[in-house]
Amino acid sequence: MEKPRLSESQEDYLKEIFKLREVNETVSMQDLARKLDVRPPSVTGMIKKLCAMKLVEHEPYKGVQLTETGEKIALEVLRHHRLLELYLARHLNYSWDEIHEEAERLEHVISEKFEAAIADLLDHPTHDPHGDPIPTVELEIPDSPDMKPLSAIKVYQTIIIGRVMTQDKDILSLLSRLELIPGQQIELIRNEAAGIRVRVDGSQYLVPQTIARLIWCESPDT
Amino acid sequence: MEKPRLSESQEDYLKEIFKLREVNETVSMQDLARKLDVRPPSVTGMIKKLCAMKLVEHEPYKGVQLTETGEKIALEVLRHHRLLELYLARHLNYSWDEIHEEAERLEHVISEKFEAAIADLLDHPTHDPHGDPIPTVELEIPDSPDMKPLSAIKVYQTIIIGRVMTQDKDILSLLSRLELIPGQQIELIRNEAAGIRVRVDGSQYLVPQTIARLIWCESPDT
DNA sequence: AAGATGAATTAGTTATGCCTAATTTTCGTT
DNA sequence: AACGAAAATTAGGCATAACTAATTCATCTT
Ligand SMILES: [Mn+2]
Ligand SMILES: [Mn+2]
Ligand SMILES: [Mn+2]
Ligand SMILES: [Mn+2]
DSSP, rough: OOOOOOHHHHHHHHHHHHHHHHSSSOOOOOHHHHHHHHHHHHHHHHHHHHHOOOOOOOEEETTTEEOOHHHHHHHHHHHHHHHHHHHHHHHSSOOOTTHHHHHHHHTTTTOOOHHHHHHTTTTTSOTTTTSBBBOOOOEEEOOOOOEEEEEGOOSEEEEEEEEEEEHHHHHHHHHHTTTOTTTTTEEEEEEEEEEEEEEETTEEEEEEHHHTEEEEEEEOOO | OOOOOOOOOHHHHHHHHHHHHHHEEESSHHHHHHHHHHHHHHHHHHHHHHHTSSSSEETTTTTTEEEEHHHHHHHHHHHHHHHHHHHHHHHHOOOOTHHHHHHHHHHHTTTTTHHHHHHHTTEEEEBBBTOBOOOOTOOOOOOOOOEEEGGGSEEEEEHHHHHHEEOHHHHHHHHHTTTTOTOEEEEEEOOOOOEEEEEEETTEEEHHHHHHTTEEEOOOOO
C-alpha cells in the first residue's frame, strides 16, 4: 500500500497515546487533550480521522487504543525523539532541559537516513538522557531494569537513579544541578513528611515528595 | 515588537525571492511559482500577505522585492540551510545529492541554539558543499572569489571549481562521481560543439554545455 | 491603434487542524 | 430510579495554504 505520510499533529497524537498507555490503564480523550495542549473537541475530531485510517480504535467513553500499524508509527516517532535527545545532549552540547523541545520539532522532520546516521554515531543506544528506552530499529522496546519511584522506597540503602519522568524544564534544570540524573548513585537517608532526604556525592538534599515521584530507581529491596 | 514566527511556506517564499534576485534582475510571480512548485494564484495570495507584513514589496507586473526585514529573514533561513548541508555532509556522512532535500525541511525547524552548535562544530564555515556562501551570524554574505561558468571560459588552462549551481540530484550525483566538485582542480582542454573537454585527476571527460553552465570556476583569465 | 499573447489577479473551492458554545451521554451518588 | 457532574460529541467558525476556472491587465506586433 501507500505511505501517505502523516502530519506532525497526527504523529504527536499517536506518540502521546502510546506514552499515556504505558502509564494509564486506559487513555481518555481528556488525557490526550491535556497532553497535547488542545481542547477536547479537537481530540474528538482527530481521533475520528485516525480511526478512519485504522491507526487507532476508539470505544466511546471507554478509551482510545493504537492498532498494530498505529503503534508502529508511534514507535518510529518515539525512536526519532529519543535518539535526537541523546544526540543533542552528546554531540551538540545541549543541556538536559533543552533537548526535549528541540526533539519535539525535529522528530517529525528527519529522514530514516538521519535516524540511522545518529544511531550509528551514538553506537545504537538503548536509553535516552531521561532514562527512557529508545525503540530499536525493529521497533521493539528494549528492556529496562525494574524500577520504582523514589517516593515509594522503604528501605534506606544506596541505589541508582534509572529514569526521570518529566520533561518540565524547570524541574529538569533543578535536578541536573543537583546531579539527580540517570546513572547517579544516591544514598537514601530518611523519608520525612516534606520529602525524602538523600545523600548525593557527599551533599545532602531533601527531595520534595512531588519530585520524588518522578525519580525512578533501579530495583531496590522493598 | 513581536516575532510572530513565520510559516515554513512563508520562509520558503522569502528565501526563494532572495535566491532569484541574485540571478535575475527582477523576480516575477511566475518565477516564484515555478521555483516553489505552486500555481500562480497561490503566489499572488501569499505575496499579498507578505506585503501586508512588510516583508516584501510588489509592483504589479513589475516584480517582487524583499524589504530590509524580509531580507534578514531570508538570510536566516539561507544560513540554516547551508550550514545544515555542510553539517550533513561532514558529520552525518550524507552524499552530495542527499543534503539538499533534508536541509530543505530542517531549515525551518532548528533553533538558534542548533544553528550555533553546528556552526561551532564546523568552525564557522563560509561556504557550503555546493560552494554557495553561508551568511554570517550577522547575516552578511561572505565574499566569494570571482567566478564564471565553465561554459564561458575561453583560455585553456588549469582552474579550480568554485560553485555548482544546481540542486538536481541526478546531476549532483553524476558530478560527484566525476569529482567535479568545489575545490577540484581541472584542466581545460578544448571547447567542442557538444561540450567542454576537461582533464580531472588524469581522466578526461566531455562536460555537456548544459552542465558546463552550472559549474562556476574561480577567476580564470578571459 | 487594434489585437493577440502571456502574466497576473479574482472568485470560488478544498483540506487541515484548531477553536467556542451548546448539547448529549455516561456513571457514580443518593 | 433519578440527579448532577464530568466526559465527550456536535455544530458552527476561523486561519492557512493550496487548487481550478474565469477574468483582467500590460505590452509587443503588426
Ligand atoms: Mn512533536
Ligand atoms: Mn526523553
Ligand atoms: Mn524549505
Ligand atoms: Mn547549497
